[in-house]
Amino acid sequence: MLFRRIYQFLIVYCLGVTGLLAIKYATGLSNYVIPDLTLLFDTARRMLTGYFFDVLNTLSVTVLGQMVSIFMAFFVGIIGRKSSWAGSFIKVMAYNIQAYPIVALAPIIFILIGDGFLSRLLIASMICYFPLLLSVLGIMASPIKDIEHFYIATGRMRWQLEVKIRAFENLNKLTTVIAGSATLAMAGTIVAEFIAADQGIGYSIRIALYQSDLARILVALFSIGIIISVYQGILETVGEQIKTKWFAPKGGELI
Amino acid sequence: MRFECRGLTFTYPGAEKPVLENLHFSMAAPGFNAVFGPSGVGKTSFARILAGGNNGPGGDALIYEGIATILYSYNQERLPGWASTGNHLEKVCPPEKSDLKKELVRIFKVDALLGSRFSQLSMGQQNRMNLIRYLIQDFDLLILDESLANVDEALRESIILAIKEMFPAKLFLYISHNLMEVARFCKDILVLSRPGKNKGAVVVPGQNYETGYTADPQAIDRSMLEIMNAV
Numbered sequence: 001m002l003f004r005r006i007y008q009f010l011i012v013y014c015l016g017v018t019g020l021l022a023i024k025y026a027t028g029l030s031n032y033v034i035p036d037l038t039l040l041f042d043t044a045r046r047m048l049t050g051y052f053f054d055v056l057n058t059l060s061v062t063v064l065g066q067m068v069s070i071f072m073a074f075f076v077g078i079i080g081r082k083s084s085w086a087g088s089f090i091k092v093m094a095y096n097i098q099a100y101p102i103v104a105l106a107p108i109i110f111i112l113i114g115d116g117f118l119s120r121l122l123i124a125s126m127i128c129y130f131p132l133l134l135s136v137l138g139i140m141a142s143p144i145k146d147i148e149h150f151y152i153a154t155g156r157m158r159w160q161l162e163v164k165i166r167a168f169e170n171l172n173k174l175t176t177v178i179a180g181s182a183t184l185a186m187a188g189t190i191v192a193e194f195i196a197a198d199q200g201i202g203y204s205i206r207i208a209l210y211q212s213d214l215a216r217i218l219v220a221l222f223s224i225g226i227i228i229s230v231y232q233g234i235l236e237t238v239g240e241q242i243k244t245k246w247f248a249p250k251g252g253e254l255i
Numbered sequence: 256m257r258f259e260c261r262g263l264t265f266t267y268p269g270a271e272k273p274v275l276e277n278l279h280f281s282m283a284a285p286g287f288n289a290v291f292g293p294s295g296v297g298k299t300s301f302a303r304i305l306a307g308g309n310n311g312p313g314g315d316a317l318i319y320e321g322i323a324t325i326l327y328s329y330n331q332e333r334l335p336g337w338a339s340t341g342n343h344l345e346k347v348c349p350p351e352k353s354d355l356k357k358e359l360v361r362i363f364k365v366d367a368l369l370g371s372r373f374s375q376l377s378m379g380q381q382n383r384m385n386l387i388r389y390l391i392q393d394f395d396l397l398i399l400d401e402s403l404a405n406v407d408e409a410l411r412e413s414i415i416l417a418i419k420e421m422f423p424a425k426l427f428l429y430i431s432h433n434l435m436e437v438a439r440f441c442k443d444i445l446v447l448s449r450p451g452k453n454k455g456a457v458v459v460p461g462q463n464y465e466t467g468y469t470a471d472p473q474a475i476d477r478s479m480l481e482i483m484n485a486v
Contacts, residue, residue, distance in 0.1 A: 146332050150328075150388065153326055154347070
């Protein structure tokens with residue numbers, strides 16, 4: 001799982017760089033516009049370690065932001081799963097807010113809170129929160145009638161059991177959504193760093209952008225890609241381990 | 256204990272025709288009774304309406320006397336997959352029914368399956384496991400909607416006979432498509448015919464065989480003919 005993610009990223013990255021080089025040589029662009037491989041490797045040698053720590057800095061905010069979003073999404077999703085007015089209100093609100101590009105609110109957050117860790121964390125959480133919430137709401141609001149019937153009929157159903165049944169039956173979906181939301185959280189953090197932070201890989205890319213240094217940007221993208229692939233791979237591996245522990249061992253599928 | 260149905264009619268929202276129309280019948284005492292009828296006649300709808308009691312869609316058309324708790328089990332139910340079936344049975348078993356559970360596990364021949372997860376069982380094993388957890392609950396009326404489907408005939412017979420012997424004071428409504436089985440083992444058989452046939456519901460007496468019975472082929476044939484005539 002982990003290595004597959006990294007291979008996939010490397011393939012996409014190499015294709016992207018090859019495409020850029022093809023444009024460079026086809027149109028005769030200078031190294032100033034699109035760097036050649038020598039310049040790219042030279043920049044990587046100089047910048048990769050620094051960018052690596054920048055990405056780790058961004059990743060720490062991403063992980064924290066994602067954890068906040070997961071907690072919030074489950075909290076609101078569990079409350080909103082009922083067909084009560086509160087549940088319906090939460091669902092309608094989540095669908096409508098989801099339709100709005102949350103990243104556009106980032107400047108307001110910077111104006112109110114200023115640069116720094118908290119602003120980045122808030123933007124990262126907000127960006128991955130709503131897609132997570134919609135998935136969790138969808139899962140938690142869908143009864144698993146074949147399992148729940150007995151507990152309802154015998155008066156044994158408690159909200160904890162209901163949540164456990166629905167989460168267990170949708171574990172694959174939940175794992176995929178959580179792993180996918182890591183990308184959103186990372187994107188949110190980087191966008192926040194683009195706008196006004198003074199740390200992280202987004203900030204470093206902003207500096208490279210002001211210097212029109214595509215080689216640095218490509219090296220930064222490489223660091224982001226590798227680290228987010230590792231992070232998503234870890235999330236998926238953890239999900240797989242939970243599934244293996246929770247689900248029954250299968251003797252083999254016939255069909 | 257008495258259970259009566261007075262003019263029960265039910266139409267699904269948006270449907271043009273009722274699935275159940277003006278049903279009248281009465282079942283007066285505990286026992287192992289059946290609901291029989293062709294596919295699509297509304298047996299499951301009827302069972303679910305009964306399970307809803309007076310607060311369900313049946314409303315005042317259903318009269319229950321001495322029946323406080325109604326449970327409805329059906330053959331597609333599942334136990335959660337995060338623990339073994341034995342663990343789940345243990346959790347839903349009231350402490351005073353622990354011996355009953357052990358006895359049922361033995362009769363239903365699922366002793367060896369208690370360590371397995373529900374998804375690892377065959378359909379017949381799943382149905383047996385599911386039925387056990389209903390039988391160890393407190394109930395007055397238990398509706399068994401194809402609850403013994405996919406169980407082999409010999410085992411099904413021993414299970415039905417055991418249920419009759421162990422729960423003489425309870426009312427059961429066994430929904431099955433097995434004509435021979437309901438004719439042999441059920442006391443009263445409620446036969447549902449399609450709405451518009453002007454037959455409504457007819458209660459046909461079955462042979463109500465108990466453990467150690469001697470079968471009377473002619474009597475069984477008579478019951479089966481009566482049931483088929485009522486469909």
